[in-house]
């Protein structure tokens with residue numbers, strides 16, 4: 373059984389299921405006002421690995437991740453560019469999914485958009501006002517955190533110590549500096565929705581608590597995101613759930629920072645490098661392998677050196693796939709638990725001991741580094757057994773490596789299923805010509821044609837790049 377670190381308790385504990393065999397995850401998605409950065413890539417990969425591993429363990433997984441399509445930064449950026457908020461968010465949502473597809477991150481089962489849930493958010497804010505835990509000011513509606521039992525759980529600090537560290541923002545007429553906004557009153561030129569207490573728009577923390585509870589119900593299993601979301605975003609989501617008498621997430625899971633040269637990866641520090649940039653300049657599978665090499669709670673360094681090391685690891689896996697003519701286990705979607713029982717080749721069932729070692733590592737709070745070490749041991753074993761002429765052992769080790777690495781979502785590019793046929797090559801040529809001539813509709817139509825034929829399409833500096841899904 374999987375044991376996970378819970379940010380609320382600071383302890384590693386068995387995953388507590390609401391219902392046997394089923395698990396629900398809510399992972400905070402992007403605010404789509406800019407291109408995704410490396411931190412977005414990391415959390416998407418970490419939670420994709422968790423999701424795939426839960427599926428591999430035999431659980432039925434429901435994965436929800438939202439799109440925040442109304443927020444201060446969106447309004448500002450749209451105004452700067454002289455376009456509407458929805459025009460802006462449509463562009464960056466497209467960029468987001470292109471990056472996710474390139475990284476082989478499975479699409480969520482549900483992708484709620486905040487603007488589609490405003491009515492439910494109005495209901496929640498109304499309920500909190502009625503309960504007397506929220507109050508109106510000149511600029512909106514706030515939650516009084518003094519009324520929330522256990523506020524500070526995720527910050528792992530008492531209300532008292534949080535309060536002494538809080539900044540006092542002079543312009544706001546809040547009762548306590550930690551109180552946070554549930555509803556922002558309408559300002560000229562901003563998108564607004566009606567509410568009984570006055571038109572306006574929801575606060576970010578209200579968006580996620582409403583969408584997660586609405587789609588997954590009370591007491592869903594895991595709420596996750598990057599470490600930067602733990603406080604105040606997740607604390608404040610939880611506060612609203614508690615204040616409205618709802619049972620919220622059972623586990624809180626947060627992944628560590630991405631650093632570049634020892635500094636925190638964050639746009640506010642000015643060291644922004646886009647995720648698309650990384651995907652274009654490296655094997656798109658490399659970031660996944662790089663993420664897997666560290667524990668998800670540790671910081672990772674994403675530099676040309678660490679990416680190149682990950683590519684060297686991929687080369688060894690691809691070489692194995694070519695030598696043993698292995699099929700990519702991801703071709704059929706996520707790897708299922710049955711993959712370790714089957715005996716397709718008649719003589720080369722998987723290595724049970726290695727599989728058990730892999731599972732033990734993964735069950736121990738997703739020790740992916742340990743799990744990968746098992747995979748690379750199998751690669752070594754397969755090669756040396758084949759060199760020594762022991763084909764049965766070699767094939768068993770190779771096949772086990774493929775299944776296990778597939779369970780982590782790493783694609784194998786060794787066999788010929790990635791070869792570009794003449795039809796696809798022709799579509800690529802025509803698409804590059806259309807793009808050069810700025811015939812965007814034609815380029816989009818050719819992209820759609822390639823995608824329909826099962827290709828992942830990426831734009832790089834050299835032009836259209838494709839590979840098998």
Ligand SMILES: [Zn+2]
Pocket residue numbers: 400401580605
């Ligand atoms: Zn959120």
